[in-house]
Amino acid sequence: MQDRVExxxxxxxxxxxxxxxxxxxxxxxxxxxxxxxSLEAAELSAxxxxxxxxxxxxxxxxxxxxxxxxxxxxxx
Amino acid sequence: xxxxxxxxxxxxxxxGGSRGLGAGIVQAYLDEGDVVATxxxxxxxxxxxxxxxxxxxxxxxxxxADVSSSADCAAFVNAVIERFGRIDVLINNAGVARxxxxxxxSDEDIDVVxxxxxxxxLYMARQVSRRMMVRRSGTIVNISSVxxxxxxxxxxxxxATKAALEGMTRALARELGTRGITVNAIxxxxxxxxxxxxxxxxxxxxxxxxxxxxxxxxxEDIARACQFLTDPRNTYLTGQVLVVDGGLTG
Numbered sequence: 395m396q397d398r399v400e401x402x403x404x405x406x407x408x409x410x411x412x413x414x415x416x417x418x419x420x421x422x423x424x425x426x427x428x429x430x431x432s433l434e435a436a437e438l439s440a441x442x443x444x445x446x447x448x449x450x451x452x453x454x455x456x457x458x459x460x461x462x463x464x465x466x467x468x469x470x
Numbered sequence: 471x472x473x474x475x476x477x478x479x480x481x482x483x484x485x486g487g488s489r490g491l492g493a494g495i496v497q498a499y500l501d502e503g504d505v506v507a508t509x510x511x512x513x514x515x516x517x518x519x520x521x522x523x524x525x526x527x528x529x530x531x532x533x534x535a536d537v538s539s540s541a542d543c544a545a546f547v548n549a550v551i552e553r554f555g556r557i558d559v560l561i562n563n564a565g566v567a568r569x570x571x572x573x574x575x576s577d578e579d580i581d582v583v584x585x586x587x588x589x590x591x592l593y594m595a596r597q598v599s600r601r602m603m604v605r606r607s608g609t610i611v612n613i614s615s616v617x618x619x620x621x622x623x624x625x626x627x628x629x630a631t632k633a634a635l636e637g638m639t640r641a642l643a644r645e646l647g648t649r650g651i652t653v654n655a656i657x658x659x660x661x662x663x664x665x666x667x668x669x670x671x672x673x674x675x676x677x678x679x680x681x682x683x684x685x686x687x688x689x690e691d692i693a694r695a696c697q698f699l700t701d702p703r704n705t706y707l708t709g710q711v712l713v714v715d716g717g718l719t720g
Contacts, residue, residue, distance in 0.1 A: 433603065433649065440600035444551070 399464050402445050403438070410434050419461040427459075477702070479529065481505045481554045483547070485537050485594055486564030488514040490663035491613070494689020495561055495696055500526050502697065507550040509535035509542075510564070537564040537590035538582075547597040556605060559700045560598045562591040562612045562635070567628040569669075580627050587631035591638065595653075599646055606650040609700045612639050613692070614657040616715045632657070636711050643709030652708035654699045659715025661687040683716030 400419070407417050407428055414428045421427045423435070430438065439451035442463070450457050450466035457463045480499075487496040487508030493516045499506045500520065510517075512534060520530045533549055535542040550557060565587045568579040591612055602608030617625050618632025639655040646653060660669070660677045669677075678686060695714045699707065713719060 433645070436600055437603045437649075440604055444601070444604075 479504045480558040482559040484508045484561040491689045492563045495693045498693035505529040507531040509546045538585035540593045543593035560610045569624045572626045583627045588634045603649045608651045610653045612655040614655045616659050640709050655711040657713045658692045659718045681716040681718045
């Protein structure tokens, strides 16, 4: 599961933010990191929901890193 | 589908398509050869007709849903995606009116109208636009009303919700434009549908006398406007409200 989540997120980042370079599990998803804006975050949430059936962005706190997204699915 | 079109059928979602204006819009897109998914709280003879028509049954989906429920909207959109793979067009048509002067309007009536007309449209726009963004294309049409602009005695709550839809339309057009999504609204005039039942015959005849076109509107008048706004070539037309009222407010 963890590998698949990381793959989906990295493929998404490579498509919408190719200039972001390598994304580690600790790289911030937004400013000073990958640089996703709010629309791109919404788009990522839709991609994840379609792929895995649930959406880590619909909780009380937004995921800040790839590690946060992985944790949402692994601990679910 | 028109004889000159070779494009792949679009997947069109129309809320509240079981009767009245919504049914007219459903019929228009089915006539164009598009795939149509619609929802309402319950089925109707119109829905059963489409489900039993071999010419359209395989490209028509009806699911019972209460659009004022966020969960129902999510389930409906997910079912459409699961069956047809994408959504190209969203027509936010579902709406309800409760007539009566504001001084006698109950909390329940306000909640029912606001929850369906505003919150339901927002729920659907949220669910669908997320998927459209990924595809970098799509078009949304919100069905407003001329009373959202001019007001009408006894329709304060309904008028407020329709004005809200126009603000939502302009905001979403700005928000989603960079993702290839257009968002427009249609403000129909007075139609001879169930939604005009709050008006008595004398009021309707007065409206006809004041309307340059000399008649009430038909669902087909609005359906044609929907098809114009959702024409895939109209990517430069967004954030607008098209008034289709026979010239009443012109």
